[in-house]
Amino acid sequence: MPELRRDPVIGRWVIISTERANRPHDFFHHEVRVQASTGLCPFCPGQESLTPTEILAYRPQGGEHNSSGWTVRVVPNKFPALQVEGELGREGIGLYDRMNGVGAHEVIIETADHKETLATLSPKLIEDVLWAFRDRIVDLKRDVRLRYILVFKNHGAAAGATLEHTHSQLIALPVIPTNVLAEIEGCRTHFQQKERCIYCDIIRQEISDRARLVAENPEFLAITPFASRFPFEMWILPKRHAAYFEESQKTQFDMLARTLSECLRRMDHVLTRPAYNYILHTSPLHEKTGDFYHWHIELIPKLTQVAGFEWGTGFYINPVTPEEAARVLREAEI
Amino acid sequence: MPELRRDPVIGRWVIISTERANRPHDFFHHEVRVQASTGLCPFCPGQESLTPTEILAYRPQGGEHNSSGWTVRVVPNKFPALQVEGELGREGIGLYDRMNGVGAHEVIIETADHKETLATLSPKLIEDVLWAFRDRIVDLKRDVRLRYILVFKNHGAAAGATLEHTHSQLIALPVIPTNVLAEIEGCRTHFQQKERCIYCDIIRQEISDRARLVAENPEFLAITPFASRFPFEMWILPKRHAAYFEESQKTQFDMLARTLSECLRRMDHVLTRPAYNYILHTSPLHEKTGDFYHWHIELIPKLTQVAGFEWGTGFYINPVTPEEAARVLREAEI
Numbered sequence: 064m065p066e067l068r069r070d071p072v073i074g075r076w077v078i079i080s081t082e083r084a085n086r087p088h089d090f091f092h093h094e095v096r097v098q099a100s101t102g103l104c105p106f107c108p109g110q111e112s113l114t115p116t117e118i119l120a121y122r123p124q125g126g127e128h129n130s131s132g133w134t135v136r137v138v139p140n141k142f143p144a145l146q147v148e149g150e151l152g153r154e155g156i157g158l159y160d161r162m163n164g165v166g167a168h169e170v171i172i173e174t175a176d177h178k179e180t181l182a183t184l185s186p187k188l189i190e191d192v193l194w195a196f197r198d199r200i201v202d203l204k205r206d207v208r209l210r211y212i213l214v215f216k217n218h219g220a221a222a223g224a225t226l227e228h229t230h231s232q233l234i235a236l237p238v239i240p241t242n243v244l245a246e247i248e249g250c251r252t253h254f255q256q257k258e259r260c261i262y263c264d265i266i267r268q269e270i271s272d273r274a275r276l277v278a279e280n281p282e283f284l285a286i287t288p289f290a291s292r293f294p295f296e297m298w299i300l301p302k303r304h305a306a307y308f309e310e311s312q313k314t315q316f317d318m319l320a321r322t323l324s325e326c327l328r329r330m331d332h333v334l335t336r337p338a339y340n341y342i343l344h345t346s347p348l349h350e351k352t353g354d355f356y357h358w359h360i361e362l363i364p365k366l367t368q369v370a371g372f373e374w375g376t377g378f379y380i381n382p383v384t385p386e387e388a389a390r391v392l393r394e395a396e397i
Numbered sequence: 398m399p400e401l402r403r404d405p406v407i408g409r410w411v412i413i414s415t416e417r418a419n420r421p422h423d424f425f426h427h428e429v430r431v432q433a434s435t436g437l438c439p440f441c442p443g444q445e446s447l448t449p450t451e452i453l454a455y456r457p458q459g460g461e462h463n464s465s466g467w468t469v470r471v472v473p474n475k476f477p478a479l480q481v482e483g484e485l486g487r488e489g490i491g492l493y494d495r496m497n498g499v500g501a502h503e504v505i506i507e508t509a510d511h512k513e514t515l516a517t518l519s520p521k522l523i524e525d526v527l528w529a530f531r532d533r534i535v536d537l538k539r540d541v542r543l544r545y546i547l548v549f550k551n552h553g554a555a556a557g558a559t560l561e562h563t564h565s566q567l568i569a570l571p572v573i574p575t576n577v578l579a580e581i582e583g584c585r586t587h588f589q590q591k592e593r594c595i596y597c598d599i600i601r602q603e604i605s606d607r608a609r610l611v612a613e614n615p616e617f618l619a620i621t622p623f624a625s626r627f628p629f630e631m632w633i634l635p636k637r638h639a640a641y642f643e644e645s646q647k648t649q650f651d652m653l654a655r656t657l658s659e660c661l662r663r664m665d666h667v668l669t670r671p672a673y674n675y676i677l678h679t680s681p682l683h684e685k686t687g688d689f690y691h692w693h694i695e696l697i698p699k700l701t702q703v704a705g706f707e708w709g710t711g712f713y714i715n716p717v718t719p720e721e722a723a724r725v726l727r728e729a730e731i
Contacts, residue, residue, distance in 0.1 A: 145399055377576035
């Protein structure tokens with residue numbers, strides 16, 4: 064019998080329908096194979112002049128701005144969805160509202176080595192990527208025009224990546240995305256009723272239940288969420304309550320890098336290097352959400368056929384139970 | 398300068414960023430070419446035994462149940478996401494809620510002719526497809542366990558179709574999808590403030606403005622919505638206020654078939670037969686939404702690369718302005 068499950072935060076129902084896993088073509092798989100650089104990659108060392116001028120770079124041995132020798136490098140997106148300069152120009156047009164596309168669109172190049180992926184980097188190097196996310200958020204937060212910072216990764220063409228060299232992206236927005244607002248509202252309602260954070264409650268229940276645990280260390284928990292939209296969807300949550308990713312402590316960046324590395328390696332092992340996305344869900348910039356919001360990362364391998372109606376309805380059909388996905392990921396010998 | 402636009406119903410902001418249209422690989426295009434049937438298609442006449450037993454069929458010349466001679470045929474999905482039989486079995490598991498996947502999952506085969514698509518069918522034949530939607534909704538509405546009926550179409554593999562023979566689908570659910578709830582809430586709020594339907598206000602503004610008009614007849618309007626998520630996204634709305642699709646009058650089915658046909662032919666002409674989805678947005682079954690909700694169809698050609706983060710955030714980047722899309726669609730010589 065298929066099952067309907069409700070996400071406790073935003074109230075979204077999903078169908079968990081394992082019978083459909085037998086349907087022809089329901090799963091597709093494109094292994095992401097990273098080739099040696101052709102020498103034309105704009106994210107490779109020595110090609111720094113092919114990107115817009117850098118915003119941030121870590122150069123452990125020192126060195127010139129926009130030269131090689133960096134381990135992590137942040138540059139503006141060459142085809143930005145938003146522009147840094149300008150007024151917001153908020154305007155009503157009859158019923159409608161518009162404003163100028165003011166914001167930032169940046170690329171975080173995660174390593175100088177074209178052949179690596181985030182899953183093959185050491186946790187120490189992943190930690191530097193997380194520090195780059197944090198440094199950019201802290202810097203952009205000073206811009207009072209901005210209200211939300213989205214950090215995400217498209218890995219592999221099937222997940223929307225247009226360049227192979229491993230990178231994440233950051234989009235800073237003068238508005239708050241609707242799904243973030245829905246999460247905030249869900250958390251606020253739970254807190255008003257119970258004076259507790261709903262994600263803290265989820266963490267307690269998952270640690271006690273164990274059926275959906277993928278990885279755990281003193282600071283972080285990785286689970287397949289109860290109402291997973293996608294097969295092998297994972298959430299990584301800090302065990303300590305915290306609304307703002309960028310306020311994490313130093314040891315937490317270390318522990319998060321280990322957890323993220325472990326999840327990616329388990330996923331790569333079980334699903335043979337799939338295309339995937341992750342999205343950092345952190346608090347809006349100037350909202351007082353400290354009591355009730357809880358930042359986390361959502362990691363989604365791109366395995367299922369594009370089911371168009373799901374975009375229009377927010378309604379998902381998942382052919383793999385989260386418990387089975389967690390078991391397989393947990394038992395992978397990595 | 399990119400532009401941020403807000404959907405007036407659900408408050409979702411989108412980025413309209415035409416600069417990004419120049420980005421390599423941002424558009425992809427797979428023309429949907431319908432081949433002659435291989436003789437193995439389960440939706441072709443003579444193959445009725447390959448589908449589960451039919452629920453509804455229109456046979457203008459009469460004929461046996463599950464025989465050929467039909468023009469439109471409705472059958473259960475062979476790989477259903479939900480099952481008709483059983484109790485709801487609502488249950489709480491700690492924080493979480495679940496219930497049995499009770500519901501219906503049906504396929505509406507839109508024509509007996511394998512070589513046709515909905516765009517190449519005559520409006521008269523499309524009208525019969527709309528009657529089949531209506532007849533199935535009216536029938537399923539009697540089942541008190543059900544709360545929402547989703548009617549949608551995946552056309553072409555890129556839009557999620559697994560079979561070529563043109564068909565729509567229906568999923569009847571014991572819950573209401575979150576995006577539908579968000580629309581209902583937006584409409585309710587507008588009505589409480591102004592005692593008017595927000596979609597009626599949109600229709601008045603679009604008829605007066607004309608910049609986003611694609612097609613119009615005495616009963617229906619087709620527009621590219623002000624805050625379109627996708628290039629060439631279209632909405633088809635009845636001009637007369639109505640919350641329930643299935644309560645439309647006979648002349649309205651005729652006029653809707655003409656409008657839908659015109660939109661599909663304009664889209665096929667301009668975009669060279671793209672993959673697409675449409676979704677019927679109609680009122681939940683047992684809710685009193687008559688005053689403030691307004692049913693409509695959302696039609697979305699599948700043109701853009703899968704941008705994974707958009708699923709996680711509900712935040713969309715659209716490289717084509719709705720005004721430009723409407724102009725091109727309107728001026729197409731069909």
